[in-house]
Amino acid sequence: MALLEVENLNVEFRGDGGWTRAVSDVGFSLDENASLGIVGESGSGKSVCALSILRLHHRRMSRMPGSRIRYDGRDLLTLSNRELRQVRGADIAMIFQDPMTSLNPVLTIADQIGETLRIHQGLDRAAARRRAVELLDMVRIPDAARRVDEYPHRLSGGMRQRVMIAMAIACRPRLLIADEPTTALDVTIQAQIMQLLRELQAEIGMSVILISHDLGLVAEFVQRVVVMYAGHVVEEADAADIFTRPLHPYTEGLLRAIPKLDHDARRLPAIPGNIPAAGNWPQGCRFSPRCALAEPACRAAPVPLDALATGRRLRCPPRRAIARDGMPEAVV
Numbered sequence: 001m002a003l004l005e006v007e008n009l010n011v012e013f014r015g016d017g018g019w020t021r022a023v024s025d026v027g028f029s030l031d032e033n034a035s036l037g038i039v040g041e042s043g044s045g046k047s048v049c050a051l052s053i054l055r056l057h058h059r060r061m062s063r064m065p066g067s068r069i070r071y072d073g074r075d076l077l078t079l080s081n082r083e084l085r086q087v088r089g090a091d092i093a094m095i096f097q098d099p100m101t102s103l104n105p106v107l108t109i110a111d112q113i114g115e116t117l118r119i120h121q122g123l124d125r126a127a128a129r130r131r132a133v134e135l136l137d138m139v140r141i142p143d144a145a146r147r148v149d150e151y152p153h154r155l156s157g158g159m160r161q162r163v164m165i166a167m168a169i170a171c172r173p174r175l176l177i178a179d180e181p182t183t184a185l186d187v188t189i190q191a192q193i194m195q196l197l198r199e200l201q202a203e204i205g206m207s208v209i210l211i212s213h214d215l216g217l218v219a220e221f222v223q224r225v226v227v228m229y230a231g232h233v234v235e236e237a238d239a240a241d242i243f244t245r246p247l248h249p250y251t252e253g254l255l256r257a258i259p260k261l262d263h264d265a266r267r268l269p270a271i272p273g274n275i276p277a278a279g280n281w282p283q284g285c286r287f288s289p290r291c292a293l294a295e296p297a298c299r300a301a302p303v304p305l306d307a308l309a310t311g312r313r314l315r316c317p318p319r320r321a322i323a324r325d326g327m328p329e330a331v332v
């Protein structure tokens, strides 16, 4: 049985003119101890999906019609608030992009980490502090016994993100959702944090969902990749296949945008055009206005997400026809 199964996830937000759909019919599943990446440009719906899993959207300003999110056999969308609080942190933990806004500036590291431990594990103050030092050791913060009494502003960005990770793993979650965990960090620190996450995943034996706009980073870290565009999934495949044989023209565009070592990252060809605003999607293929391969049929009607024999899922009939003819390599 899968640890997490997301099915037909639709997320709508209330605005002045009524409800706007930000994410539609998203589905994926994740086994115990497995890793999944969600990639896509800014605004494609990655964070909305992640926040939906823990039901972190504003209650009255959002709704999720027809959606199902099953964790360990339980439907997260029908849990009571009390059950949901138990799942958050203890079973499923989350880390975000900006570690400064998520840390409370007036609490020491010991108190921030301790709060989670006192709530979820009932530790007293002294025990929570001891455990906080252990956790800082686990995330390789040097001199943990001293650092634990410092305030967040004394730490570098990379160290703060390590503290966030320490808080996330405090209760040994079975699933960690990392939403752009390294985007605010420079490249060397980014590599160190990814290495740390990899080691912790093995040590704790947890599943990881890694969200990023950087397909290169994701493909290196996870087993399976979901590519999102304009609020839905356009391709899903094993990381190695996505990287060597992208089928969706959008995935290809993302791959081309990965900085190469011998190029200046800022001069790489981005995908021309812009991602449409939430709900403001073309009626045919949502990517068709930006797609060099779009045919009249692509623009005429919504395009289904097809399951291919190879275990891939693809929302692009022209490319699917090529893949079926057994020459997917030819399209790269």
Ligand SMILES: Nc1ncnc2c1ncn2[C@@H]1O[C@H](COP(=O)(O)OP(=O)(O)OP(=O)(O)O)[C@@H](O)[C@H]1O
Binding pocket: 013, 014, 022, 040, 041, 042, 043, 044, 045, 046, 047, 048, 049, 213, 277, 278
């Ligand atoms: N609370 C909200 N109310 C209304 N619209 C929202 C809300 N949250 C997100 N959206 C819209 O949903 C769409 C998807 O946003 P989301 O934050 O999931 O993108 P993302 O893929 O995480 O992008 P980024 O890479 O910039 O983090 C966007 O069009 C966004 O404006």
Ligand SMILES: [Mg+2]
Binding pocket: 046, 047, 048, 179
């Ligand atoms: Mg986001």
